[in-house]
Amino acid sequence: MKRKLTALLLTALLLVTLVSCDNTAVTTSPPASPAPPVSSAPSPLPTLSEEPSTPPDTEIVIVNYTTWAEKKEGEFDFSAMIPKLESAEFPENAALINDYFQQNLDKEREVFYEYLKDYEEGYSPWEFVLDYYVEYNHGGILSILFNQYWYLGGAHGGTILYADTVDVTRGVRLMLEDVFKVGEEVYMEKILDYIIAEMDKEHDMYFGDYAELARATFNNMNFVLTDEGLTFFYQEYDVAPYVAGMPTFVIPYSEFSGMLADWVVTG
Numbered sequence: 221m222k223r224k225l226t227a228l229l230l231t232a233l234l235l236v237t238l239v240s241c242d243n244t245a246v247t248t249s250p251p252a253s254p255a256p257p258v259s260s261a262p263s264p265l266p267t268l269s270e271e272p273s274t275p276p277d278t279e280i281v282i283v284n285y286t287t288w289a290e291k292k293e294g295e296f297d298f299s300a301m302i303p304k305l306e307s308a309e310f311p312e313n314a315a316l317i318n319d320y321f322q323q324n325l326d327k328e329r330e331v332f333y334e335y336l337k338d339y340e341e342g343y344s345p346w347e348f349v350l351d352y353y354v355e356y357n358h359g360g361i362l363s364i365l366f367n368q369y370w371y372l373g374g375a376h377g378g379t380i381l382y383a384d385t386v387d388v389t390r391g392v393r394l395m396l397e398d399v400f401k402v403g404e405e406v407y408m409e410k411i412l413d414y415i416i417a418e419m420d421k422e423h424d425m426y427f428g429d430y431a432e433l434a435r436a437t438f439n440n441m442n443f444v445l446t447d448e449g450l451t452f453f454y455q456e457y458d459v460a461p462y463v464a465g466m467p468t469f470v471i472p473y474s475e476f477s478g479m480l481a482d483w484v485v486t487g
Contacts (some may be wrong), residue, residue: 280360281314281388282306285352288325293345296336300325300350303364305388310360313391320393321384325350328368335372347371356445358485360389363445381453381466383444396440399450402479410476412438415452415469419459426460426467433459445484449473 284306289299302321305314332348339346349369356363363385371377385394400407415438416431427433437458444451449472454460460467473486480486 280307280309281357281362283354283357283362286318286322288329295339295341296332296346296348298329298332298348300328300348301352302350303352303354303362305362307360307388310388310391313388316391317386317388332370343373344371346373347377355451356385356447356485359483361385361387361394361445361483365444365451376462378456379466380455381442383442383453385443385445396443399443399445399481399484400476400479401481407476407479410479411450411452411471414471414475418469419467425464430459446470447485447487450476 282305284304285301286304287299287301291297291299302325304318304321307314328348328350332346336346347369348371351367353365353367354362355365363383365381365383368380368382369377370380385399386392387394396407397404412435416434419426419430419434423430434454437454438452439454442453442455449470451468451470453466453468456462456466458467473480473484
């Protein structure tokens with residue numbers, strides 16, 4: 221049964237092309253540098269159909285990395301680091317997810333080289349830099365934050381954050397709804413109320429209508445699990461000027477008492 225499921229997942233992944241939708245992890249980039257296209261969003265993986273069954277304290281995934289670097293002096297610099305998962309128990313699923321990460325990088329590289337066709341000699345070199353941080357690794361479930369920087373001319377470059385939470389025991393990507401055992405209306409009210417309350421404490425750093433923007437630009441793919449809590453982030457210019465960066469909000473797991481799925485390790 222496991223081999224059949226893995227084969228189906230591999231087939232599905234190979235048929236998937238990069239798509240743009242309301243759930244894309246990338247929502248915007250600064251106008252000071254030409255905006256990278258929405259293909260910066262990750263390709264889909266199959267999503268969760270039932271609760272993960274692996275005990276949450278089981279450490280079954282080792283995270284190494286793969287790097288890619290290309291450079292032409294005075295013209296461009298492309299460098300990237302992506303996760304490479306290893307699992308003795310679930311090697312096929314780890315390979316599936318590694319292919320997913322690699323396909324995303326391949327798309328970014330294609331887009332960058334397409335932009336390079338417009339590069340004019342004598343200007344500052346264009347750049348693409350991708351790095352990642354493993355924020356959560358328990359029971360075969362990993363939550364990974366990707367930091368992507370583009371410079372395509374202009375006064376300054378722009379940074380995009382996106383995230384993936386994956387279950388290596390099943391070879392699937394987890395959505396925000398998979399983190400909770402209550403309905404979307406319940407957990408979204410808790411999340412947005414907390415974020416806006418935090419914004420109220422430093423309201424001068426945000427746009428005047430930050431409360432409305434926090435709701436309007438909230439992206440339910442822009443989250444990672446961490447050891448401290450659920451972390452949500454906004455892109456540059458979503459709710460604040462460029463100087464504010466990408467506002468990030470860590471909501472302690474205690475704020476979601478009785479709401480979280482059983483597999484979430486909260487401490």
